[in-house]
Amino acid sequence: MKSNLLKFQSICSKEWPHINMNEPHILPIYNSSAFVFENIEQGIDIFKGNQEGYVYSRYGNPTLATVSEKLAALESIDLDSKAYALLTGSGMGAITTALLSNLQSGDIIVTQADLYGGTTELLKSMLSKFGIKTILCDLNNEALLTDTLASNKVKLIYCESPSNPVIACVDLKLIADQAKKHNVLTIIDNTFASPYLQRPLNFGFDVVIYSTTKYLNGMGNALGGAIITKNKSQFNDLWNTLKLTGAFCSPNDAWLLYNGLKTFPLRMDVHCNNALSLATFLEKHDKVKTVNYPGLSSHKSHAIAKSQMSQYGGMLSFEIDGAINEAMYFMNNIKIATLAPTLGNVDTLILHPATSSHLKVEKSVREKVGITDGLIRVSVGTESIEDIIEDFGNVLDSL
Numbered sequence: 001m002k003s004n005l006l007k008f009q010s011i012c013s014k015e016w017p018h019i020n021m022n023e024p025h026i027l028p029i030y031n032s033s034a035f036v037f038e039n040i041e042q043g044i045d046i047f048k049g050n051q052e053g054y055v056y057s058r059y060g061n062p063t064l065a066t067v068s069e070k071l072a073a074l075e076s077i078d079l080d081s082k083a084y085a086l087l088t089g090s091g092m093g094a095i096t097t098a099l100l101s102n103l104q105s106g107d108i109i110v111t112q113a114d115l116y117g118g119t120t121e122l123l124k125s126m127l128s129k130f131g132i133k134t135i136l137c138d139l140n141n142e143a144l145l146t147d148t149l150a151s152n153k154v155k156l157i158y159c160e161s162p163s164n165p166v167i168a169c170v171d172l173k174l175i176a177d178q179a180k181k182h183n184v185l186t187i188i189d190n191t192f193a194s195p196y197l198q199r200p201l202n203f204g205f206d207v208v209i210y211s212t213t214k215y216l217n218g219m220g221n222a223l224g225g226a227i228i229t230k231n232k233s234q235f236n237d238l239w240n241t242l243k244l245t246g247a248f249c250s251p252n253d254a255w256l257l258y259n260g261l262k263t264f265p266l267r268m269d270v271h272c273n274n275a276l277s278l279a280t281f282l283e284k285h286d287k288v289k290t291v292n293y294p295g296l297s298s299h300k301s302h303a304i305a306k307s308q309m310s311q312y313g314g315m316l317s318f319e320i321d322g323a324i325n326e327a328m329y330f331m332n333n334i335k336i337a338t339l340a341p342t343l344g345n346v347d348t349l350i351l352h353p354a355t356s357s358h359l360k361v362e363k364s365v366r367e368k369v370g371i372t373d374g375l376i377r378v379s380v381g382t383e384s385i386e387d388i389i390e391d392f393g394n395v396l397d398s399l
Contacts, residue, residue, distance in 0.1 A: 029255045030063045059243055063251040067258045068226075071216070074195045074261075075228045078202050084235035085228045086242055087254055091191060091211025092118055093247035094225030098187055098207055099158070101241035105131035107155035110148055112139050114369040116164040116189070117358035139170045140304070142178070149182040156185035162192045162301070165317045165353045165377040166370045167292040169301035172308050176204030191215070191344075196268045198309045201230055207238075212257050214344030215314070218267050222256035224249050267346060267382060271314025274388060275380040279316045281389050287396040289374065290319040315343060317353075317377045324373035326399055327352055331376070333398065336383060336391040343379035348388055351377040 006014070035054035037043035046053035054060050068085040076083035088094040099122075103109070109123065113136045123134045137148050139159055148154070157179050161170045172188070179186045187207040188200045194215045200208050210216060212224035227242075229235050242248060249257075272295075279293035291298075294305035295312030305312055320326045331339055337348040341356050351357060354373050358366050366372075380388065 027063060027066055027255065027258055029251050030057075030061050031251050032061070033057050057251065058246055058248050061251055061254075063258075064249055064254045067254045067261075070258065070261060071195075071210075071212075071226050072228055075199055075201060075208060076230060078199060079230060081230055083201060083228050083230045084232060085226055086235070086238055087212070087249035087257075088225035088227065088242065088247045089249050089253070090223045090247075091189075091209070091213060091225040092122070093245075094209045094211070094227045095119055095189065096122060097238060097242050097245060097247055098209055098227050099127065099156075100245065101238045102156055102185055102187075102207075103127070103132050108133045108135060108152050109156055109158055110135050110137050110139075110145075110152075110154050110184075111158040112136065112160070112163065112168075112170065113365065114163040114166050114168055114371075115160055117353070117361050119158075119160075119189070120358075121360050139175055142174055145175070145178050149178060149184060154182065154184050156187055158187045158189075160189045160192070161198070162294060162305070162313060162315060164192065164315075165292075165351070165357065165375065167192070167294060167299075167301075167313075167315055167317055168369075169294055169304040169308075171304050172198075172200055172203035172205065176200075180204065192313055192315050193309060194264075194268060194313075196265055197272070197311050197313055201228070203308065206231065206234065213342065215268065215271070216264060216344075217257045217260035218264065218344060218346055219256070219260050220340075220342060220345040220347075222253035222260075224253045224257050268311070268314070270382040271380060272311040274382065274385045275314045275316050275378075276312060277385045278378070278380050278388055278392065279318075282316075282318050282392065285393070285396050287321050287399050288318050289321045290370075292317045292370070314380045315378070316380065317375055319370075319372055320374040320376065320396075320399070322374055322399065324354070327354075327374050327376060329399060330395050333395045334391060336387055337378070337381075343377075345379065346382045348381035348383060349379040351379075353377055 034056050045051035064087050072083040072085040159170050186205045188205050189209045191211045191214050208228045210226040212226050227238055276295045279291050282288045283291045293316040294301045337350045340349050353371050358371050
């Protein structure tokens with residue numbers, strides 16, 4: 001129908017022909033909830049899977065698909081086979097989708113005690129309602145892990161490395177090898193390390209999870225999560241779960257992630273260098289009881305981290321020689337760092353886990369793994385390291 005045959009209201013309401021002449025240099029944001037079929041036959045073929053095509057952005061979207069392909073390429077750069085990635089609306093969306101896709105009532109998860117508080121709460125408060133049991137285990141204790149897998153009908157092993165917030169590492173090859181011997185699935189939250197520093201698929205892990213909100217984006221301006229696997233059947237199951245739960249990523253957030261990735265390696269090098277310098281400084285300060293950073297030779301995970309990470313990351317935590325009052329004083333008097341419940345941004349961020357991310361974890365449980373009232377988590381930014389150290393030193397000196 002010619003435009004001059006349409007009434008004013010119809011011209012306003014109709015989607016106008018897209019004027020595409022040259023390929024855009026930057027990926028467009030496809031903010032469309034649905035996609036058009038040329039005819040009903042094409043629609044049927046796409047719905048049946050006989051023809052590739054987009055249906056509805058909850059099922060797939062060109063912006064999301066492009067960003068997913070890029071993440072999959074980064075994760076599988078050392079592999080002979082390709083990987084497959086899905087984007088979710090948040091890191092928790094990725095964790096929940098990956099677990100729901102692979103678990104049913106009666107299944108058992110083996111995991112570590114030092115997990116992100118939200119993950120611990122998900123396992124304890126939600127998945128337990130559906131008859132899914134969680135067993136805590138020292139994943140670096142090969143004899144204990146072997147016995148746990150042999151004496152229980154374990155469905156999957158879930159881990160973080162480095163962990164949040166005590167920055168402990170687990171031996172990825174050890175875990176993957178034991179899991180394969182017992183036909184157990186492996187899932188890892190690799191957010192702290194990022195694929196720039198550590199690629200778990202290389203060590204035999206089945207599924208890798210990210211909160212893309214953090215280092216992959218790096219700017220703190222968008223939420224997102226990612227699930228990556230090299231198993232196409234696993235990917236199809238994950239996609240189906242994501243489609244049904246609706247935990248997909250928005251095109252806007254995916255686009256912001258896509259642009260953040262362009263500076264990702266540059267940012268990570270500075271994060272790592274600054275974190276090592278700050279950790280070295282804090283370790284020598286008399287007001288600091290403990291520093292958790294795998295780049296320090298004194299850290300219990302140093303040897304493991306050295307064997308599987310190219311650098312040691314931008315995350316550290318330290319325990320003030322005092323209690324909660326001293327920790328609160330530090331939090332309130334620091335100048336260069338921002339008090340914010342996130343990490344991986346270009347600027348330095350600090351968090352008090354006991355009163356925030358791990359607030360709902362029982363005190364006895366968190367303290368057992370080192371999450372004390374005096375522990376402060378630091379996401380070391382890309383500012384001048386001299387400025388960061390001076391600020392931290394001034395506050396510690398005034399305690």
